[in-house]
Amino acid sequence: MAGREVFFEDVNVGDNMPEFVTDPLAELQFVVYAGASGDFNPLHTVHAYGEKAGFGGVIGHGMLSMALTGRGVTNWVGHKALKKFGVNFRSVTLPKDVITVKGAVTKKYSEGGENCIDIDVIAENQRGEKVIVGNATAALPSK
Amino acid sequence: MVDKNMVGKEYPESTFDVEKGKIREFANAIGDKSPVFYNERAAKDEGFEGLALPPTFPTVFAMFGGTMLKVIADLKINMAKMLHGGQEYEYIKPVKPGDTVTGKTKIGNIFEKSGKGGTMEFIVLETTYTNQNGEKVLVDTSTLIQTS
Known part of the structure; x- marks a missing residue:
């Protein structure tokens, strides 16, 4: 994100990451993601499988939810900053879901010559259900 | 089990x-x-x-590289009752187009937890990736859950 770089000096523990809201998810996106990622579990692409599994149709890939969460993080810290990114999957996504990614800085420290922050992140759907709970460590540039 | x-x-x-x-x-x-x-x-x-590379691009290494499906078959995990419980990446060195990454997977842990829906088994897979120069570039920790 050239032009609005986040500097270590400007971030403090307790700061919130800017909220990131996705476009509504779509069945076609699950098909495109299946091909791109190589995860061809039919639960994500074949309606009958999703119905049989009790979801009423296809569900989104957990790793797509993680990818969307990652977009929220890299939109803020940039594309070179991530040192660690980990999530737990809490609930499935459905077509038309809109995911909101939120985060807060929990730690600020210098380690191995790098200026790092730890961020707690959550992704939730439009019903306020947590889809993902996770955390990231980013090394930020210094002024 | x-x-x-x-x-x-x-x-x-x-x-x-x-x-x-x-x-x-x-x-x-x-x-x-x-x-x-x-x-x-x-x-x-x-x-x-x-x-x-997007931060979750390494899932492509796992899915198209093929280790994940081999491990699932080897552990006799029932795919229909398998959940992806968690995923973590540690980024050690940049990976760029033209690189060839080699992943080595080992089973890090297997443990059980009891919950509302019965006993769940957690299987933690640790994959370390190196590049064509032998440099360690990434550690992928995947947690699979086998539900009862």
Whole structure:
């Protein structure tokens, strides 16, 4: 994100990451993601499988939810900053879901010559259900 | 039940060639329009040697590299009752188009937890990736859950 770089000096523990809201998810996106990622579990692409599994149709890939969460993080810290990114999957996504990614800085420290922050992140759907709970460590540039 | 004696088992290496087209396809699939994933000049302007990789791109190494499905078959996990419980990446060195990454997977842990829906078995897979120069670039920790 050239032009609005986040500097270590400007971030403090307790700061919130800017909220990131996705476009509504779509069945076609699950098909495109299946091909791109190589995860061809039919639960994500074949309606009958999703119905049989009790979801009423296809569900989104957990790793797509993680990818969307990652977009929220890299939109803020940039594309070179991530040192660690980990999530737990809490609930499935459905077509038309809109995911909101939120985060807060929990730690600020210098380690191995790098200026790092730890961020707690959550992704939730439009019903306020947590889809993902996770955390990231980013090394930020210094002024 | 997954055999707990499998903890520590290592699987044969798998390799994946990192290509520009796959990076663009993946970035498009996750809806990320950032130029660093599509345009080499934009990536170089931000200090990358080639196109940047989205943070979860390494899932492509696991899925197309093939280790994940081999491990699932070896552990006799029932795919219909399997959940992806968690995923963590540790980024050690940049990976760029033209690199060949080699992943070595081992079973880090197997444990059980009891919950509302019965006993769940957690299987933790640890995959370490090196590049063509033998440098460690990434650690992937995947937690699979076998529900009862």
